Amino acid sequence: MDALIPRPRGALPRVCAVALAAMTAGSVVCLSPDRLFGWVAVVILILTLGPLLHGLCLAAEEVLNHSNTRYRGQRLLSRVLPACGFGGKTLLAAGLAGLLLYLAGPPLPHTEQCWKLLVLTSTLYALFKSLGVLGPSEVEVSDICEGRKMNAAHGLAWSFYLGYLRLVLPRLEDSIRAFCVTRKAFRGRGSRRLLILIPLNANISHKLEEEDDNIHFFDNLPNNEIDRAGIRGRVYKHSVYRVLDEHGKDHECVVEYATPLLTLYSMSQESSAGFGEPERRQQVLLFYRTLQEILERSLECRNRYKLILVNDEHEDDPHLLSKAILRHLQQQEREEFCITPPPQQELFNPFALMSSSPPSAPPMNGDCHLPEPMSREPTLMFSMEGPQPLKEAVEDTDHY
Known part of the structure; x- marks a missing residue:
């Protein structure tokens, strides 16, 4: 049955993404190391500005039509915007990417080309995301539902x-x-x-x-x-x-x-x-x-x-x-239950210690009732007394 029950999804997609990003960055460093930081900043801005523009589209719907029914009139900044994708991680990544682009300079020879690329790509991302072209796959939806216990x-x-x-x-x-x-x-x-x-x-x-x-x-x-x-x-x-x-x-x-x-x-x-x-x-x-x-x-x-x-x-x-x-x-x-038979317990026979039975002793032909072995489960016994020091040896041998 273990082959039928699905296991929780692991972190293999993240590992593959990190390895792919590392190989791509290494290739870019080998080809054009002087423009690496500029290209990284532009790409991060594209990947963060797109979701932020799509979040604005979602926020327009939520604020105008669902602020009272879904959010009970809660504040825009504290509830609605985070629900639309304006998370702290996305805003922080966009801010750091903008700072890096300012320090490293645009990777393209003309600054206008760089800004056109940023604006056009981010806008098209928001469009395709709203139309469902860039929607999450079935695996992503299943992973989200299982991770958040939403099934x-x-x-x-x-x-x-x-x-x-x-x-x-x-x-x-x-x-x-x-x-x-x-x-x-x-x-x-x-x-x-x-x-x-x-x-x-x-x-x-x-x-x-x-x-x-x-x-x-x-x-x-x-x-x-x-x-x-x-x-x-x-x-x-x-x-x-x-x-x-x-x-x-x-x-x-x-x-x-x-x-x-x-x-x-x-x-x-x-x-x-x-x-x-x-x-x-x-x-x-x-x-x-x-x-x-x-x-x-x-x-x-x-x-x-x-x-x-x-x-x-x-x-x-x-x-x-x-x-x-x-x-x-x-x-x-x-x-x-134990599959193997339990070990045999020795029975205490007081007459076995005697070399010969006295005349008044019971007959030894097996008719006597011998005490049964202990069958009670072992239990822990605790002493309420405090610890006592060890006693010293006392010599009690008589010397003549």
């Missing part, structure tokens, strides 16, 4: 955690314990977690037995009633299923789909949402990655869940779902 998957993952998992997972163990009092189930410790299914195609069936006939509904856990958002005693419940393996043995587990995937699937079916099938698959993977990162940092949910990413897009196996569940159950059993 639909991020919002759905946080909503699923804050509105559901953080409330029910701390109560899951008590619900299973109360369920086992009345019903004989959950023979393995690995099955006492909430298994959350995340299919890649986001197509969720409301009944698991309709997807796989090796999965059968068993019963519901006791309801958890929580006061939530003005609703007194809002009910949260989980369903217990029995999953059959290849030998016909059943395994009980608490399993359910991630309900936010219903939203992603419904959005992909609505043309007005602008959310196609490729975008849906990408959002499902981001949802899985984001939810996994959230739950790994949550102390309330630790060791109480298991995310199962089901790659069912190109699979025709009718038992794909049950195999995925059983594979994770077996993995949890191997993680929680």
